Amino acid sequence: MAAITMKNIVKTYGDGFQAVKDINLEIADGEFMILVGPSGCGKSTLLRMIVGLEDISGGEMLIGDERVNEKAPRDRNLAMVFQNYALYPHLTVFENIAFPLRLAKTPDAEVKERVNHAAELLELTEHLERKPANLSGGQRQRVAMGRAIVRNAQAFLFDEPLSNLDAKLRGQMRTEISRLQKRLGITTVYVTHDQVEAMTLGDRVAVLRAGVLQQVDSPRRLYQNPANLFVAGFIGSPPMNFIPATVTDDGLSTPFGDIQLPPGRSVDLSGKEIVLLGARPESFEDADVVSDTVREHGMVFDAQIDVIEWLGNEQYAYVPYEAPEQIRQQLADLERELDSEAMRTQLVVSLDASSQIEESSTASVWMDLRQVHVFDPGTGENLT
Ligand code: ATP
Numbered sequence: 001m002a003a004i005t006m007k008n009i010v011k012t013y014g015d016g017f018q019a020v021k022d023i024n025l026e027i028a029d030g031e032f033m034i035l036v037g038p039s040g041c042g043k044s045t046l047l048r049m050i051v052g053l054e055d056i057s058g059g060e061m062l063i064g065d066e067r068v069n070e071k072a073p074r075d076r077n078l079a080m081v082f083q084n085y086a087l088y089p090h091l092t093v094f095e096n097i098a099f100p101l102r103l104a105k106t107p108d109a110e111v112k113e114r115v116n117h118a119a120e121l122l123e124l125t126e127h128l129e130r131k132p133a134n135l136s137g138g139q140r141q142r143v144a145m146g147r148a149i150v151r152n153a154q155a156f157l158f159d160e161p162l163s164n165l166d167a168k169l170r171g172q173m174r175t176e177i178s179r180l181q182k183r184l185g186i187t188t189v190y191v192t193h194d195q196v197e198a199m200t201l202g203d204r205v206a207v208l209r210a211g212v213l214q215q216v217d218s219p220r221r222l223y224q225n226p227a228n229l230f231v232a233g234f235i236g237s238p239p240m241n242f243i244p245a246t247v248t249d250d251g252l253s254t255p256f257g258d259i260q261l262p263p264g265r266s267v268d269l270s271g272k273e274i275v276l277l278g279a280r281p282e283s284f285e286d287a288d289v290v291s292d293t294v295r296e297h298g299m300v301f302d303a304q305i306d307v308i309e310w311l312g313n314e315q316y317a318y319v320p321y322e323a324p325e326q327i328r329q330q331l332a333d334l335e336r337e338l339d340s341e342a343m344r345t346q347l348v349v350s351l352d353a354s355s356q357i358e359e360s361s362t363a364s365v366w367m368d369l370r371q372v373h374v375f376d377p378g379t380g381e382n383l384t
Contacts, residue, residue, distance in 0.1 A: 002029055002063050002064035002154040002155065002187060003026065003027060003028050003029045003031075003062075003063075003064060003187065004026075004027040004050060004061075004062070004063055004155060004187060004189065005025075005026050005027070005060075005061070005062040005063075006023050006024060006025045006026075006046075006050075006059065006060075006061055006062075007024060007059050007060040007061075007062070008022050008023070008024060008058065008059035008060070009022070009023040009024075009025075009046070009049065009056060009058070009059035009060075009061060010022055010023075010056075010057045010058035010059055011042070011045050011046075011049060011054065011056065011057050011211075012057040012058075018211060019042045019045045019211050020042045020045050020046055020049070020211045021042075021210075021211040021212050022059070022212075023046065023059070023211075023213050024213070025206055025213065025216060027187060027189060028187075029187055030185045030186065030187055031187060031188070031203050031204065032178075032181050032188045032190065032201060032202050032203045032204075033188065033189050033190070033202060033203065033204055033205075033206060034190050034191075034192060034197070034198045034201060034202035034204070034205040034206065035047065035189065035190070035191045035192075035206050035208060036191075036192055036193065036194075036195065036197075036198040036205055036206070036207055036208070036234075037193065037207055037208035037209055037214075037234070038193060038209070038234070038337055038338065038339070039193060040210075041208040041209055041210060041211065042208055042210070042211040043191045043193075043208050044159055044160075044191055046191075046208070047157055047159055047189060047191050049061060050078065050155075050157060050189060051073055051076065051078050051080050051157050052068070052071060052072060052073035052076050052078075053073060053080075056069050063076060063077075063078070063154060063155070064154070076154075077151070077152070077153055077154050078153055078154060078155050078156075078157055079145075079147070079148025079151060079153035079155070079156050079157065080157045080158075080159070081141070081144050081145060081148065081156060081157065081158045081159075081161055082144075082159065082161070086144065087132040087140060087143055087144060088132070089131060089132055089133060090131070091131070091132075092128065092129050092130060092131060093119075093124060093127050093128050093129070093130050093131075093132070093135070093143050093146075094115055094119075094128040094129065096132065096143050096146075096147065097115045097118055097119065097124075097128075097143060097146040097147050097150055098111050098114075098115045098150065099147060100147060100150060100151045101114060101115070101150055101151075114150045115128070115146075115150055117150075118146040118149040118150050119146060121149065121183070121184065122142040122143075122145060122146050122149070122180070123142070124139065124142055124143065124146060127139060137165060137169050137172075137173060138169075138172060138173055138176050141161070141173060141176065141177070142176070142180070145180060149184070153186070154187065155186065155187035155188065155189065156181070156186055156187070156188045156189070157188075157189050157190075158177075158188070158189070158190040158191065159191045160191055160192055160193070161173075161177075161190075162174065162192075162194075162197065163192075163194070170197075174196075174197060174200060174201060177190075177201065178200065178201050181201075190202065195234065195235055195236075195237065196237075198219070198235075199219040199222075199223070199235070200219070202219065203218065204216055204217060204218055205217065205218075205219055205222055207222065207230075207231050207234060207235070209230050209234075209337070214227060214228060214230055214231050215227040215228070215231045222235050223235055223236060225382070226240075226278075226373070226382055227381075227382055228375070228379075228380040228381055228382055229242065229276065229278075229334060229375045229377075229380040229382075230334065230337075230338075230380060232278050232373060232375070232382065233334060233338045234338055236280055238281050238316060238348040238350075239338065239348075240278045240279065240280050240281075240373075241278070241279050241280070241281065241347050241348060242276040242277070242278055242331060242375065243255065243256070243276065243277040243278075243279065243323075243347070244274060244275075244276060244277075244323045244324055244327040244377075245259070245274070245275050245276065245277045245374075246273065246274055247269045247272050247273055247274070247275060252269075252275065252277060252374075254277060255321045255322070255323070256299075256301040256303070256321075256347075256367070257299060257301045259277070259299055259369065261369060261372070261374070262297065262369050262370055264370065265369065265370065265372055265373075265374070265384055267374045267383040267384055268383070269374075269383075272376065274324075274326070274327065274377060275374050275375060275376060275377065275383070276327070276331075276374070276375040276376075276377050277372055277373070277374060277375075278372060278373035278374070278375055278382075279367060279368075279371070279372045279373075280371065281316065281348045281349055281350040282350045283367060283368045283371045283372065284347070284349035284350060284351070284365055284366065284367050284368070285350075285351060285352060285355075285365070285366050285368070286351045286352060286355035286356075286357050286363065286364075286365065286366070287300045287363075287364040287365055287366040288355070288356075288364065289351075289352045289354060289355055290366045295366060297368060297369060297370050298366050298367050298368045298369045298370070299366070299367050299369060300364055300365070300366050300367075301364075301365060301367065302362050302363070302364060302365075303317070303319045303347070303349065303362070303363050303364075303365040304319060304320065304321075304362055305317050305318070305319060305357060305358070305359060305360065305361050305362070305363050306318045306319065306320050306346070306359070306360070307359055308351075308357065308358070308359045310353075312353065313353055314350050314351065314352065314353055315350070315351040315352075315353060315355060315357075316348055316349070316350055316351075317348075317349045317350075317351055317357060317363075317365075318346050318347070318348060318349075319346055319347040319348075319349055319365070320345060320346045321345070321346065321347065322345075323345070327377060330377045330378075331377075334380075349365060372384070
């Protein structure tokens, strides 16, 4: 196993398009790193450069202490697990796992020992004589990983391995990959555009946008301390609300009322006229279900409730509002990228399942100010 280090990595395609821009990233030995971002952000390109399927235009790629820029894929000793697992349908599970060893002309006795060992680790011993067609999706995935294990690969690389599966199977496989990775402790890089996978699988998540690394952090920190508007809008579903606010002498003026940021959230607003107040749906609540002691940590306002979605354990209420034109334009690009129309036109508010708030009514809603973020709408930076 080995660490993977990227130093100032650049990828420029033949047509001059820079798909990856100056990436610096260290993936520790044994770490599970997720590369996530919207379509076209460069995550697959980056993975393909690690494995050697794509030339590196600039910078240095190290596996362990060794520079691999010029090394052929087969000499990097990494195992790429593809979406379709690339299993041979006419071979048994045993021979599928043994395949790289057969290619390397490994003696029979050793093949047997290594395949049996991998099968044990992966709980495939009972299935060694089956063909891939007679396996579940999860078992096929394990066979593909088995092939990597017998080679003693230094790292697993996954490129959207679950994107063709239905939601239920995807959930099961996610748990399976996570369990196996922990058990094997092998360095893993996993590309996805699915933020649920990103948040649940990785030790750390690297968020990419247009070839530029936005933030590398644990899922929890990404969620709680997003570095900028992009990360804040990308991580979390429904996404964070961005409420335009005018800076006043003693706080912020928003379409829902005036706000004074609590001590823990205060920021230097000197020289700023307009900011965006970021509040996740769960930072809101039906004011009637919030206790008095909790209520004082936030602001209560009248919300014009449009539609309510009841999800059993919670409810989402939609509160349309008009944002100033200047802000709408600034958010339009970000919305397009995040495939969300909602940011500048409505609040999404999560209410307790017990809330009696009704559709098409005016309701008293509480906003928790202890968890809000303040963003610079120009640079996108989280000022909190
Ligand atoms: P997706 O989730 O859609 O697969 P991605 O984040 O993995 O997206 P990449 O496949 O890494 O994105 O592509 C990054 C950018 O590089 C895209 O804008 C893509 O159009 C461009 N690109 C990819 N391959 C080539 C190529 N061979 N020549 C020119 N541009 C390319």
